[in-house]
Amino acid sequence: MKTARHDEFMQYRLPDTALWTPGPHALTPAVERTIRAYRATYSHRSNDFKSLYSQTVALLREAFHVPAAFTPLIFGHTGSYGWEMVAVNTPPAFRALGLEMGAFSARWAEVFARHERAVDVLRVPWGHGIESHSWHTALRRGYDVALLTHNETATGVMLPVDALCRDARRLAPDMLVAVDGVSIAGAVDLDMGSMRPDYYLWSLQKDFAIPAVGSVMIVSNRALETAESVAKRGYVLDLVEWHARGAGAQTPVTVSDLMLRCLVARLEEMLDEGDARFARHRNLARMQRDWAEKHGLDLLAQPAFYSPTVTTIMMPDSIPATEFIHEAKNLLNVQIAPGYGPMQDTAIRIAAMGSTSESEMERFLAGLSLIFRNWTANPPVTGRFAGVSPAKT
Ligand SMILES: Cc1ncc(COP(=O)(O)O)c(C=O)c1O
Structure with missing residues (x-):
């Protein structure tokens, strides 16, 4: 009754x-339309795939203001693999600075520790972010790579990564800066040209509102040169391999054309909304x-x-x-x-x-x-x- x-x-x-929920998230109309209309009509080695890949990279460059010295790479694996890629593609002797301001930032530092890397962790209580004075103090200790979490999904805390990257360039110019933008990329104005992080990575099932089928990482030339100096990078997580294949609009492993089509649709939707x-x-x-x-x-x-x-x-x-x-x-x-x-x-x-x-x-x-x-x-x-x-x- x-x-x-x-x-x-x-x-x-x-x-x-x-x-x-903060990922996976409801699809947007453009993504939903793309999935409904999808038919498999070409392979990942075809020219159709190559032009789709190139179109996706061009849209990523436009939406994230990516300068020529940085390259967007598109993966058929989620953001956690991106964490692992940063570890695998930096020398074992690198000293890393990680954060712990919630479960995700802590896990990235943990990934480095599992690779037997020396990692110091800057810890704050849940709900807090990283204050500039503790960031400065940490930078002065001298690290080779820092792992920043732009938006800690466990707590709902956003860091001022623009300022943190700027400080890093000033106080520790040789240190690589890796940023996990998993739960924020797309929702804030990101200018890779002014931020210049060495790695900026995110998963597609958050603000991109695509099923959890992939991720993106924007890498600097400096990050790629560092990767080249690492002897054992394996295969599927090797940034040098992904970069080389990407230059020909290809991928080392099969990447879904449906995912690329969703990315194109979502990026166009974002650019339309401006x-x-x-x-x-x-x-x-x-x-x-x-x-x-x-x-x-x-x-x-x-x-x-x-x-x-x-x-x-x-x-x-x-x-x-x-x-x-x-x-x-x-x-x-x-x-x-x-x-x-x-x-x-x-x-x-x-x-x-x-x-x-x-x-x-x-x-x-x-x-x-x-x-x-x-x-x-x-x-x-x-x-x-x-x-x-x-x-x-
Ligand atoms: C901030 C952050 N980083 C990394 C991850 C892991 O991403 P994925 O589940 O796409 O591997 C998540 C997942 O929620 C996250 O919120």
Whole structure:
């Protein structure tokens, strides 16, 4: 039986299930159209593939302002392999500086340690970023490569990588800078010409809103020269091999033409939206933070490091995050994520990625407020959402 409460909830329910976890993420219209229209019509050694590859690289150069001394490489593996590539393509004697400001930054440093590399880790509590004074102090200690995480997905913390790269060039000009932009690339204005990181890598299932089928890494000539000096690079993760094949619009291993078509569609969609998309991401994240404030909830991230793609909101003791997320999916048709790891039951994470609009986010957050108010007003477990049956609509 439908009730007035049911109708109240249903006005906020999105018509199609929206995956708003910080990756994988709901596809954008352009990506979805590409996948629906796909037919396998040529091999990865054909001229059609080569022109598709070249088109993708040209669009990456345009969208990320990539100068000639840097090369975008496109892989059929995800971002974690990119972490490993940086390790494999730097000399074993290199001293590395890693970060630990959440689970992902910590794991990259761990990857280096597993390769038996000397790695020092700059640690901050979850929710904090890297302050310039500790970065400067670390740089003065002298490292050969630094591993920066542009956006820590576990916490929703964004680092000012522009400034960090600039400082690195000034204080440690010989040090290579590797940046993990997995959960932010595409959502902020990135100018490789001014940042000049030696490696900037990201996965496609985040702001690019493509299924988890690949990743991109933009590498500097300096990174490639360093790779050439490494004796044992293996094959599938060898940057020199990927670069050489890429020069002929080819790849060492089979890379999906569907992935390239999705990348082209998404990059064209991004370029069509232009700089407006950067403002949209900032607005979406601001709306999420305002929602938290309105309900008296804390944010995990410190204000200086708010992310435009991931917001982590701490839940009150009375609301287990996993149950709250379950109700959001059930009633509003939106899948958001729990807090990462140890925060699974105490926090929620909402993405501001892909092509999500401000009006969709507004509608969802209004529905989330209704769930929140019902939760705090009604006795736990039974009867909280009685009379609301979205499954039957
Ligand atoms: C910041 C960050 N780096 C690296 C990864 C690993 O990427 P993938 O799962 O695409 O291998 C993730 C995954 O969520 C991430 O958020």
